[in-house]
Amino acid sequence: MDAKLLEILVCPLCKGPLVYDKNRLELICKGDRLAYPIRDGIPTMLESEARELPADEEVRA
Ligand SMILES: [Zn+2]
Numbered sequence: 001m002d003a004k005l006l007e008i009l010v011c012p013l014c015k016g017p018l019v020y021d022k023n024r025l026e027l028i029c030k031g032d033r034l035a036y037p038i039r040d041g042i043p044t045m046l047e048s049e050a051r052e053l054p055a056d057e058e059v060r061a
Pocket residue numbers: 011012013014015016029030031032
């Protein structure tokens with residue numbers, strides 16, 4: 001994924017920075033504990049498409 005693209009992407013909810021999880025291909029908002037999927041290289045920045053991170057799931061990267 002393009003590092004420049006990652007820099008301009010923010011969480012649509014809190015406008016906070018996102019962490020790219022290259023193993024799961026997700027963009028993670030640590031504040032909201034939501035993971036946005038990246039499909040075919042394109043981040044899906046929709047709350048309705050995001051996965052809620054379980055409390056015990058460590059946010060890496
Ligand atoms: Zn957020």
